[in-house]
Amino acid sequence: MDPAALLALVRDELAPDLGDGVVTTDADVVAAHSRxxxxxxxxxxxxxxxxxxTVADVQATMRFASRHAVPVVPQGARTGLSGGANAVPxxxxxxVASMTRVLDLDPGERTITVEPGVxxxxxxxxxxxxxxxYPPDPGSVAISSIGGNVATNAGGLCCVKYGVTRDYVRALQVVLADGTxxxxxxxxxxxxxxxDVRSLFVGSEGTLGIIVSITLRLVPLVPQPLTAVATFADERAGATTVSAFMAAGAQPSMLESLDRTSLQMLNAYGDFGLDAHAGAMLLIQSDGAGSREAALAEVETFTRHAEAQGALEVAFSDDAADSExxxxxxxxxxxxxxxxxxxHGGGQLLxxxxxxxxxxxxxxxxxxRIRTATGLTIAAVAHAGDGNLHPSIFFSTTDPDEVARARRAFDEIMQVGLELGGTITGEHGVGHLKRGWLARELDEGNRGIHRAVKxxxxxxxxxxxGTMFADL
Amino acid sequence: MDPAALLALVRDELAPDLGDGVVTTDADVVAAHSRxxxxxxxxxxxxxxxxxxTVADVQATMRFASRHAVPVVPQGARTGLSGGANAVPxxxxxxVASMTRVLDLDPGERTITVEPGVxxxxxxxxxxxxxxxYPPDPGSVAISSIGGNVATNAGGLCCVKYGVTRDYVRALQVVLADGTxxxxxxxxxxxxxxxDVRSLFVGSEGTLGIIVSITLRLVPLVPQPLTAVATFADERAGATTVSAFMAAGAQPSMLESLDRTSLQMLNAYGDFGLDAHAGAMLLIQSDGAGSREAALAEVETFTRHAEAQGALEVAFSDDAADSExxxxxxxxxxxxxxxxxxxHGGGQLLxxxxxxxxxxxxxxxxxxRIRTATGLTIAAVAHAGDGNLHPSIFFSTTDPDEVARARRAFDEIMQVGLELGGTITGEHGVGHLKRGWLARELDEGNRGIHRAVKxxxxxxxxxxxGTMFADL
Structure with missing residues (x-):
């Protein structure tokens, strides 16, 4: 629809149907919320x-949108990393960022029901x-909303033991495209x-409906962990420690890695007491399911595996402040x-x-090899216990050639992920950013299922x- | 299609396409496999x-079925309890019961890939x-196949701590209706x-496709638990113990209950040393995530809760044989x-x-109240820690009035489940048996999603x- 015609319809038909101040057509405000x-x-x-x-606001908006075939981009806290909340023409x-009520908290059944903006x-x-x-802890834990966490099936640092958002969703209320x-x-x-229609909506990135309430399973208070840190001469030694430790039956509550470049950037940023010469660092927490003895045993097992891979140093702490x-x-x-x-040019592609x-x-x-081929600086942190890596590519935003090489590196990282039997996205989602790559991961049958369900x-x-279905 | 015409097509077209002995039209054999x-x-x-x-056999069958619009009833070990594998005209x-190969076992990634008949x-x-x-342990663990477990999202005794089948499914290969x-x-x-198309197929009871391979997440060997048993004067005291114990943050690896009638039937069947006068029994296991100290503490907490509800007796054991x-x-x-x-008349409706x-x-x-209203004997075991109950209604199969009352009791139990905020099926599935009730649990929007996806x-x-979609 012609934007002017839509604008008139929004003012004449939608805005009066909603309360005062619910609809904004101010161009600056709209632009500020467009990504x-x-x-x-x-x-x-x-x-x-x-x-x-309110839920009624969402329903009225979707009824309006269906009536006039108007695209709707659902948004929560807009902290996503894949362009899944970006405007389209x-x-x-x-x-739903303003829907922030806790609707029910049931300690007996260990559930909480909230609006999506919490x-x-x-x-x-x-x-x-x-x-x-509630264990799931994406890096954005302090700023991202539960609705967005569910819509993207958000992960985090705890997943290696406690799973992802999907594992905690019991029930959802959703408003469908027609306002139902x-x-x-x-x-x-x-x-x-x-x-299991619920799981179909978890991670659907706003493409199937608008999530307006969420009932989550809770668990007893997660115990204080022990924390250990190990440094290595290179990333390979750290990575081999991870796979050997996990293959031996470990159940850490956190197992993170930082590569050489990340350590260098941290050292340049502040004094964290990190070894400037280390090529990799692993950080592990173990809560032993509440048993200090079990946690200690697991940390000792980790130490043995790290030493077997030639760790430069291994240290651990059971003091909460030290651990933090x-x-x-x-x-x-x-x-x-x-x-x-x-x-260094302002650009970081995660x-x-x-x-x-x-x-x-x-x-x-x-x-x-990608670093060598593109000549770019790339740093990588990883939720290593899950094999989930976050390489960051640095580039000059004003140098078109660097931009092109950064995008090439970004794509090549996904290609390597697929070649190693993995996925193009572990937890950030497809959104606009990876829509072109989704078709490479899913086979034709699965693409057909996606199209049919959509x-x-x-x-x-x-x-x-404009997001995950755009190129399927 | 006319059965004779279909039979001719099967013999002329499908059977030659598959190998020797894959297709059987012998009426006795077919009848013996029809439920x-x-x-x-x-x-x-x-x-x-x-x-x-083979997968190719499944594909050829589905291509044939699609070509001629022939209904297909997928079957595994046929141990289901809801008529989900029953023939239709x-x-x-x-x-797929003969597809029993282990395709891959990866201890490092902790996954196994199997054919569905395992x-x-x-x-x-x-x-x-x-x-x-691999924790999921439906009662049928010794006789049911993984394909059926996935198709019904099977539960079991361990779920209270370790979750259900869905929580272990990483990837599936499925053959779609058209043979893809x-x-x-x-x-x-x-x-x-x-x-998350995978979760859509978990629990879909053969209505969306045929599962031909399954990649499951595994966990480190589950530790030996401590076991405790408590008896009570009535079911209410046992049930109150369960909810209070769980509300206090318990994480038992098993929490089962038997009601008075179940205890009486067990005493009539054999000598298990059960108190003939008890009105309820709870059975709890705690593995303390491998810490004996944590398991002991949890069993002691259970004991306190049981005693607070006036338990007749509480006993526990840490000997594996005694526990078993x-x-x-x-x-x-x-x-x-x-x-x-x-x-007593031969009939048991579970x-x-x-x-x-x-x-x-x-x-x-x-x-x-249902016992009183129907005049029937009803015994109930429960995966009490999950609130998942299995009442069994006993009746004479030759007395039409008793049969009618049994079916009424069966329905009233589901009605009570819904009225108490629950579901008509915790783990057995809808199948034919509960297809009429599914529409009562799902609201119109959800029924619409079901119909659209199907x-x-x-x-x-x-x-x-003839199964879950028949009355939606």
């Missing part, structure tokens, strides 16, 4: 922003008072009545990357692939076009 | 049995040699490339039921509902008609 944190994704052309406060932005960290805090934990409100999944611990200090460097890697990028753990040493070799649930194709 | 373990489900009219040995039975217990044994466990072979899901620990003896009675409940049924744990005491009250993936409606 998430990803680079290289278009974000032009949104006509209006709907800040839904002639679209409505539909934000921030992950706030939810964690709310349940901790009841002796409960439906409840999917079951509140109970078990339930097999019908298809050890983890701080890992958590600040992205900040250190930004610090580096500011003085990738996200997942490979079988045993392929980690080979992945680092292949990453070195056509069945969104026959007009109005839900988040 | 699972459920009562009250029709099983007439199958024309032929295809015993697939004019159908082909497509069994028996659950055989898989457990195969991975135990590598220090790994596709791989869905990812082999890696994490993966969000596209929709304590669990034996629970495992033999179904055998004791069959023993009772043989001398139900399966799941409610929030806190509703368990109310559920038992409502069950008493129409998109099986446009001819040939996959397991």
């Amino acid at each position: 998430d944190e990803a680079l290289f994704c278009p974000d032009d052309g949104a006509v209006a922003l709907v800040r839904a406060r 002639g679209c409505l932005l539909l934000s 921030i992950n960290a706030d939810l964690k805090e709310a349940v901790a008072e009841h002796g409960l934990s 409100l439906t409840t999917i999944g079951a509140r109970t611990a078990k339930g097999v009545a019908g298809l 200090a050890l983890v701080a460097a890992r958590r600040l890697a992205q900040t250190a990357y930004e610090h580096y990028a500011r003085s 990738d996200d692939v997942c490979v079988p753990r045993e392929q980690l040493p080979i992945f680092y070799e292949r990453l070195d 056509a069945a649930l969104d026959p007009l194709g109005i839900l988040n076009p | 699972d373990e459920a009562l009250f489900c029709p099983d007439d009219g199958a024309v032929a049995l295809v015993r697939a040995r 004019g159908c082909l039975l497509l069994s 028996i659950n217990a055989d898989l457990k044994e195969a991975v135990a040699e590598h220090g790994l466990s 072979l596709t791989t869905i899901g990812a082999r890696t620990a994490k993966g969000v490339a596209g929709l 003896a304590l669990v034996a009675a629970r495992r033999l409940a179904q055998t004791a039921y069959e023993h009772y049924a043989r001398s 139900d399966d509902v799941c409610v929030p744990r806190e509703q368990l005491p109310i559920f038992y009250e409502r069950l008493d 129409a998109a993936l099986d446009p001819l409606g040939i996959l397991n008609p």
Whole structure:
């Protein structure tokens, strides 16, 4: 539809149907809400922003959009890293960021039901008072919302032991493309009545419907872990330690790695006491499911595996403050990357692939080859225990050749992920950024299923076009 | 299609396309393969049995079926309890029970890939040699196949700590209605490339495609648990113990209950040393994630909760043989039921509902009312820690009035499940048996999603008609 015509319809038909201040057509405000944190994704052309406060607001917006075949881009906190919340021409932005109520907290059944705009960290805090934990902890834990976490099936550092967002979703309320409100999944611990439609919506990135309430399973308070850190001469030794340790039956609650370049950037950013000569660092936590004895045994096993791979140094701590200090460097890697990028051309392209753990040493070799071939600086942190790697490619945003090489490196990293038996995205999602690559990962049968399901649930194709289905 | 015409097509077209002995049209053999373990489900009219040995056999059968719009009923070990593998008029039975190869076992990545006919217990044994466990343990563990476990999202006794089958499925190969072979899901620990089509097939009961290979996540060998048993004067005291114990943050690896009638039937069947006067028994195991100290502490917490509810007796054991003896009675409940049924009219109708744990005491009250209203004997075991109950209704198969009352009791149990915020099926599935009830649990929006997905993936409606979609 012509943008001017849509604008008139929004003002005459949609805005009066919603309350005061729910619809914004101010161009600056709309533009400011037109994207998430990803680079290289278009974000032009949104006509209006709907800040839904209620389920009814969402339903009215979708009924309007269906009536006039208007594209709708669902948005939460817009902290995503794949352009999954970016505007497309002639679209409505539909934000649920203001829907932040806790609807129900049931410590007996260990569930919480929230609106999608609740921030992950706030939810964690709310349940901790009841002796409960919600484990999923994406890097964006302090700023990302549960609705977005569910829509992208967000991961994090704890996944190696505690799983991903999907493993905690019991039931959802979703508004479908035509405005229908439906409840999917079951509140109970078990339930097999019908298809698992709930899981279909988890990770669907706003392409099948708008999630308006979420019932999550909680677990008893996760125990304080022991923390250990090991440094190595190179990434291969660290990666081999990871695969050998895990193959021996380890169940760490965290197992992260930083490569040589990441350590250098952290050292340049601040004094974290990191070995300037190390080629890799592993950071492990073990909570022993509450048993200090079990946690200690696991950390000792880790130490043996690290030493067998020639670790430069292994140290551990059972003091909570010390442990947090050890983890701080890992958590600040992205900040250190930004610090580096500011003085090196400004560009940082963050990738996200997942490979079988045993392929980690080979992945680092292949990453070195990509560094050589593109001549670019690439740093990599990894949720190593899951084989989930986040290489960051640095480049000058004003040098078209560097930009082209950065994009090539980004693609080659996905190609290596696929060649090693892995996936193009472990936890960040497809969005706009990787839509062209999804078709390379899914076989024709699976692409057909995707297209059929999308056509069945969104026959007009109005839900988040331009993202994962655009090139299928 | 006219059965004779189909029979001719099977002989002339399908049988030559498959190898010798793959297709059987012998009426006795076909009839013997026309049902699972459920009562009250029709099983007439199958024309032929295809015993697939390869993926190609399955593809050829589905291509044939699509070409001629012939209904196909997928079958595994036929140990299901909901009529999900029962024949419909004019159908082909497509069994994958002979596809029993282990295709890959990767101890480093902790995964196993198997064909669907592998028996659950055989898989457990195969991975135990590598220090790994596959936890899901439906009651049928010794006789049910992994394909059927995945197709029904089977549960079991361990779920209260270790989750259900879905939580272990990483990737599937499925043959679609038109014979297309596709791989869905990812082999890696994490993966969000596209929709979670894998979970859509888990629990789809053969209505969306034929599962021909399964990649499962494994976990390190589950530790030996401590076992405790507590008896109570009535079911309410036991049920209240369960909800209070779990609300206090317990993480037992098993938490089962037997009601008064079950205890009486077990005592009539054999000498298990069970208190003949007890009104309920709880059986708990705790593995403390490998820490004996943590397991002991949890069992002691259980003891305190049981005593607070006036337990008649609480006893525990840390000897593996003693523990197994304590669990034996629970495992033999179904055998004791069959023993009772043989001398009481022959009929046993097994139900399966799941409610929030806190509703368990109310559920038992409502069950008493159903006993009174129908005048029938009803015994109930439960995976109490999950709120998943299995009431068994006993009746005379030759007394039409008792049969009618039994079916009424069966329905009323589901109604109570729904009224208490639960589901009509926790783990046995919908199949033919509960197809009429599925529409009562799912709201109109969800039914619409079900119909749309089914129409998109099986446009001819040939996959397991007569089951979960029949009344949606």
